[in-house]
Each structure stands twice: as structure tokens, then as C-alpha cells.
Amino acid sequence: MRPAGPFKAIVPVAASAPGSTQPGANITAIFHYKATTASQSSKADKTGRGDVIRNIGGATVAFRVPVTVTVTLGPKTATCSTAFTTIA
Numbered sequence: 001m002r003p004a005g006p007f008k009a010i011v012p013v014a015a016s017a018p019g020s021t022q023p024g025a026n027i028t029a030i031f032h033y034k035a036t037t038a039s040q041s042s043k044a045d046k047t048g049r050g051d052v053i054r055n056i057g058g059a060t061v062a063f064r065v066p067v068t069v070t071v072t073l074g075p076k077t078a079t080c081s082t083a084f085t086t087i088a
Contacts, residue, residue, distance in 0.1 A: 007057035009084055013042075014049050015071045021048030025073040028052075032066045033059055044071070059086045 015025035025044040029052040030037060044050040052069070059065060066083045 007055060009054050009056050009065075011052040011054075011067060011069060011082065012049070013044070013052065013069060013071060015044040015073065015078075016048050017076070022071070022073045022076075023048050025050070025071050028070045028072075029054065030068045030070075031056075032068070034063050035060075044073075056086060061086050 009031075011029045013027050015022035015027065021044075023044055023046045025048065027042045027044060027050045028039055029041075030039045031054055038054070040052050040054045042050045042052045056065070062085060064083055064085045066081060068079065068081050070077060070079045
């Protein structure tokens with residue numbers, strides 16, 4: 001995860017299976033904020049990579065935000081998690 005300028009977060013995702021990329025995979029990131037949960041979706045490009053970009057302007061400062069990421073292509077689904085801490 002990396003900052004995307006003021007009040008945004010980017011979750012970079014590489015959709016792949018052993019020996020191949022997964023272009024066109026659906027990517028959903030669920031952000032678990034202090035008082036709410038929000039989701040943002042994206043799609044993997046032809047190389048199997050995609051970014052989920054989320055505005056986090058209203059997030060509580062210094063709060064750790066867990067993020068659950070799910071990648072789906074046809075009947076295949078994979079899930080992982082990451083987190084970031086908001087800063088002022």
C-alpha cells in the first residue's frame with residue numbers, strides 16, 4: 001500500500017496463478033475504518049495488475065485501517081489482507 005497524495009490510499013494488486021497472470025480479474029478492497037466499512041473495486045489490466053484507489057479524507061487520524069482484498073476471475077477467488085495507518 002502506498003500514499004497517493006493528500007487523503008488517498010492506493011492498494012496495488014498483482015493477480016496471478018502459478019505460471020500465469022490473470023488479466024481482467026475483478027479486484028475488491030474492503031476498508032475497515034473505525035466507524036464504518038467501505039469497499040472500492042477495480043479490474044486487473046492485461047498484465048494482471050490493478051490498483052484500488054480510495055479517498056480516505058474523512059478517516060480518523062492515527063487509526064490503523066485493515067484492508068481485505070479479494071480477487072475473482074471466473075470461479076477462482078483469492079483473498080489477502082493489508083493495513084495502513086492514517087496520518088495528518
